[in-house]
Amino acid sequence: MSEFNEFDQQGSVPERSTGSIISHAFEMYKGVFLYAIVAMIVYIALGYAIQLLTGFDSGAIVEEMRESGDYSNFSYWNMPGFRLYLTFSSLLGLLLAPLYVGLIYMVNKYNTKNAIEFSDLFIGYRQNFVNILIYAFLSWIISTVALTLCVVPIVFVYPFLMLGYPILLFENASATDALGKSFNIVKENYGTFLGITILGFLISMAGIVLCFIGIILTAPFIMVVMYSAYCAYLGKPRQISFEK
DSSP states (O other): OEEEOOOOSOOOOOOSSHHHHHHHHHHHHHHHHHHHHHHHHHHHHHHHHHHHHHTOOHHHHHHHHHHHTOOTTOOGGGSTTHHHHHHHHHHHHHHTHHHHHHHHHHHHHHHTTOOOOGGGGGGGGTSSHHHHHHHHHHHHHHHHHHHHHOHHHHHHHGGGGTTHHHHHHHSOOOHHHHHHHHHHHHHHSHHHHHHHHHHHHHHHTHHHHHOGGGHHHHTTHHHHHHHHHHHHHHOSOOOEEEOO
């Protein structure tokens, strides 16, 4: 059973600007990056297990195509195991969404100078779990539709999803309420949210450019940006505690 304490006097809140929110996210990420790495390792390990289970190996197939020089008939949909891999990996993304919410919870504990415990990473499986899954599913549908239209629309659509997870966690909202509230706030401040979304994802993807394994270090940064944006527009959230 969860309860919400009064606002903690400690902790910082960024200004409502792209630069301030990104800077705040950097400061917060320094305090939780080891736990973020754990979350990424879990995701990558399970993703690799799914590849083994489905027999899908994009690297080997693309390498074979490169050697043959035949790209004319290339299609992921026709690759062995791809459809099964896509199904299981999408399901994995949904089931791990509470893990990302747990990282946001840890960031808030770090910001409010509360002791962080490893079990905090799994709070999303205890706090508002069903709504987190529903929201993750709705976000997946919205993102997929945007991607099928072209890659560009996802850049302009995703900002509307940036506040959903923090709202689900700190306000114990329903999935639809979180989506609606996030949309209403973002549409009034779209330029700022577009900026933090683009910068947040560029930083999150920087690990690929520097060294592919570096993605483990940088990918979770976007979740911290969500927290900083929440603080900027809705105030520093109350700390959640659980009765033992």
